[in-house]
Amino acid sequence: MNRLINIIFAFTVILSCGNPKNDDNIVISLGGEVATIDPHLNTANIGTVYIRHFFEGLMKKDKDGKIVPGMAERYDISEDGLIYTFYLRTNAKWSDGKDFTADDFLYSYRRFVDPNTASPYGHLMKPIKNALKITKGEIPIEELGIKKIDDYTLEITLENPTAYFLELADMYLPVRKDIVEEFGDAWVLNPESYICNGPYKMKERVIDDRIVMEINTNYYDKDKLVAKNITIKMISDRNTALAGIRNGDIHFSNLVPTQELEELEKENLIVMNQAYGTVFFEINLTNKAFTDSRVRKALALAIDRNYLINTVNKSVGIPAGAFVPPLIDDYEGKFRANGGNYISVDVNDYQKNVEEAKRLMSEAGYPNGKNYPVIEVLVSSEGNVVMVEAIQQMWKNINVDAVIIPREWSVILQSFRDLSYQMVLSGWTGDYNDPMTMLDLYLSYAPSNPGYSNYSYNNLLEEAQKTVNAKDRMQMLHNAEEILMNDMPIIPIHYRSNPLMVSKKLRDYKLDPLSKYRFHYSYLVK
Structure with a gap:
């Protein structure tokens, strides 16, 4: 079996040989300059990688990727699962030496949901009592369900029991009130104002060139850190990143030139990281061409996902038979393994799928594709146009024609907002290890939902949010996914698996399915 499809399912990658060299400078390159590294305003996944080295929440991930206490030394959960009490570390400080207290989280949580902040991910706070009402501007931020008991004790009240709340507590990061108020948006631009509370602090920042981080000597757990200096090189050109990997100037990069994958594999410079993510076609359900679910199912069935993965994408991903x-995770085992596929991805079943697709098109009033309009598919300039071209040919098997329209992502986002599109190559990588991170995208009132509405689907997800029994809750989520796949408001293509270029010298870098790579324990060998 080709090593390229031996996907890494573990939360960590540990390459063990050689001895740690604390004085080595780890150089990573994940793309060009990001819009911001403010924890509450960042939307870029690579920005999150940087931010998670600088900041720490109430919880954190340990070396093995497990959620453990972070700025909180310990916590209690009420029997009904609604109240979390966090006891902060009394030895925690900000990078400038100022004591870290409960007031810092109180301010930060309120800032995160404040409509004036306009945080793109403020909705992630929705499990906390009143968070959604606050983000909508219906009630003041002071009514958020977080209360300071004393300088080192916080009480957080939830709307409903939330099985994954500790994972969210790892994601809700604090910022310092006096710094934000003094410097405004510019607080993130230089080491003097970028005051943080995590394992590293900013040593240098040159816009469009580099960010250099060093160990935060005021961090309570600094003695466990291995990497002394980490440099982020702002590079957007894949060939430049490849040259850097090969000549040793860069040690880790996600900027893999697709045409070089096989050669890089031969050089042992490629690692595959499977993600909590799915690539799919987003469909405008208000467009007449897609109002019939049988048409949407037919288009889904007519895609040969195995061909895409084995020939077109060259093993970058796994064929997706569901969302x-x-x-x-499930209550026991994995959600996908327990739920099975709603679209057969068996390599021997493609012709059966095509025949079923033809039958559905005929039932919908388009026998042999007759009178069905030409589909317009938007693909971002950085998207996989080659893959969509292959799908374009596959749809000809059911006599459906499509045209591909490349657009800048900003233009596509505007098309989402005003529903001026037919179909878009899209995707989503979840924020936490729970099916809800995918399924709640299609609640009828979700901000990311482009028009799908199903009362039963909404009801199941809302009931799941209130359910304490983990087994019953997961069954509700399986039932919800079944509704989603029966309605087919999206067309899943493949599950995300990201190729990474990694220097043979780099050891103990940490991967996880959220693509939030960590280098706290990394070192270089000769």
């Missing part, structure tokens, strides 16, 4: 990706 929730394989790594996400």
